[in-house]
Amino acid sequence: LARFLVEEGSAPTNPEAAGTYKRIIEGYDWGAAETKLILSLDRKIDAASVDASDFAVTTVRQGASNANRTITDAYVSDADGNKVNTNSKFVTIEMYVSPSVGGVFRYANSLNQWPNTFYDTISLKNGATLTSRNKVIDTLSIDQQATAMVSPLSDQFVQKDYTGADGRTLRYGYWEPAKDNVKNALIIWLHGAGEGGRDTRIVTMGNKVENLITDKMQAAFKKDGASGAYVLVPQSPTVWMDVTGNTTYTSDGSTIYAATLFELIDSYVKSNPDIDTNRILIGGCSNGGFMTMKMIIEHPDYFAAAYPICQAYQNSWITDAQIQSIKNIPMWFTQARNDTTVNPNNYTVPTYDRLVAAGAKDVYFSFFDDVHDTTGNWTNNQGQPYQYMGHWSWIYMLNNECVKPDGTTIMQWLAAQSK
Numbered sequence: 001l002a003r004f005l006v007e008e009g010s011a012p013t014n015p016e017a018a019g020t021y022k023r024i025i026e027g028y029d030w031g032a033a034e035t036k037l038i039l040s041l042d043r044k045i046d047a048a049s050v051d052a053s054d055f056a057v058t059t060v061r062q063g064a065s066n067a068n069r070t071i072t073d074a075y076v077s078d079a080d081g082n083k084v085n086t087n088s089k090f091v092t093i094e095m096y097v098s099p100s101v102g103g104v105f106r107y108a109n110s111l112n113q114w115p116n117t118f119y120d121t122i123s124l125k126n127g128a129t130l131t132s133r134n135k136v137i138d139t140l141s142i143d144q145q146a147t148a149m150v151s152p153l154s155d156q157f158v159q160k161d162y163t164g165a166d167g168r169t170l171r172y173g174y175w176e177p178a179k180d181n182v183k184n185a186l187i188i189w190l191h192g193a194g195e196g197g198r199d200t201r202i203v204t205m206g207n208k209v210e211n212l213i214t215d216k217m218q219a220a221f222k223k224d225g226a227s228g229a230y231v232l233v234p235q236s237p238t239v240w241m242d243v244t245g246n247t248t249y250t251s252d253g254s255t256i257y258a259a260t261l262f263e264l265i266d267s268y269v270k271s272n273p274d275i276d277t278n279r280i281l282i283g284g285c286s287n288g289g290f291m292t293m294k295m296i297i298e299h300p301d302y303f304a305a306a307y308p309i310c311q312a313y314q315n316s317w318i319t320d321a322q323i324q325s326i327k328n329i330p331m332w333f334t335q336a337r338n339d340t341t342v343n344p345n346n347y348t349v350p351t352y353d354r355l356v357a358a359g360a361k362d363v364y365f366s367f368f369d370d371v372h373d374t375t376g377n378w379t380n381n382q383g384q385p386y387q388y389m390g391h392w393s394w395i396y397m398l399n400n401e402c403v404k405p406d407g408t409t410i411m412q413w414l415a416a417q418s419k
Helices: 002-008 200-206 208-213 215-221 258-270 287-298 320-326 348-357 394-398 410-415
Strands: 016-028 031-045 055-061 071-077 088-095 106-108 111-113 118-124 130-132 135-137 139-142 158-163 169-175 184-190 230-235 275-285 305-309 331-336 363-368
Touching: 016 118, 016 200, 016 208, 031 118, 031 130, 031 200, 055 071, 055 088, 111 200, 118 139, 158 258, 169 200, 169 258, 184 208, 184 258, 184 287, 184 410, 200 208, 200 230, 208 215, 208 230, 208 394, 215 410, 230 258, 258 275, 258 287, 275 287, 275 394, 287 305, 287 320, 305 394, 305 410, 320 348, 331 348, 331 394, 331 410, 348 363, 363 394
Parallel strands: 016 139, 184 230, 184 275, 275 305, 305 331, 331 363
Antiparallel strands: 016 031, 031 088, 055 118, 071 088, 106 111, 130 135, 158 169, 169 230
């Protein structure tokens, strides 16, 4: 009887709950953002005692001012942050994010990077309390160092290295659709200048590339018994346009990474017999748009279609013979008129015009006036849609908002391509 009373008797009277936390990171149009914290406490918390207004969170991140976060919801949950109706030792805190709030990456040396200093202080506001088995808790003692960073979509990409014949090594991530009884298309995404390095989560969340594996973006590939398309995201150590390995930009269209990148792609395809070699689709933004053009120019018979976005391969680098060699590759270009990083008049516009003049039958150009929020979630001080830099036209493609006059979306178009 004495033992039973020790284990099942009244709850501890200590007014402090101690524990750890993990952070949830998700990709948005503008990049990666910290959206949730999942607390793991040393005792169960009464579900009814949890209220968003009782918590305070401050995010400390290298390269940014300390941010007092706006908490939008809080509730007891399971270990993965799913809301539960029973008392639990896990509490999930959801936080507001926007293009200027909640960002994760630190931009330094022309690359997006994980910050060296990055932690959250989590507390109860003055006078706020929780209860555990009806005992009052007025203090949280949470270890500031997160036990994990979880990216629900980006973590689904497997990361590996590929070393080419020239000794250069590229990081790459890949995602596979569920097993089925048919061959599947492959979507290749080539990142922009800011997403080089050794962690493909920088690629998949620096731009909202992780969106490519969602049901919304995969839907067009789920027909005739197919469960979806493979997604491959190679990553250069520096930038795709590099000619030295020290981020020296090309002046003639050459690059040190072209040979190794193609070897990586071909090796991945050959190691996955489930991939339909007639449906290899390649694209990317800015630097990745440059490398998209480089790949189809050097291997015009390999790819089923290309989708270059704000591509940085100068029209003057492309010969008339090369235009002839690629004119029969289905292509869909995307850019904004107010792009000040890559002037469309020196890149996409004349190249598109030359392809059309050469007789290209399946080439399209989504030419937007600017790049702005289309969700209705983010506005400027005048209540107008939040406007991004004009270079960021990849936002439209990665939201499947490039649409032909007949209503065909870019993902539907890609899914229909086959050599």
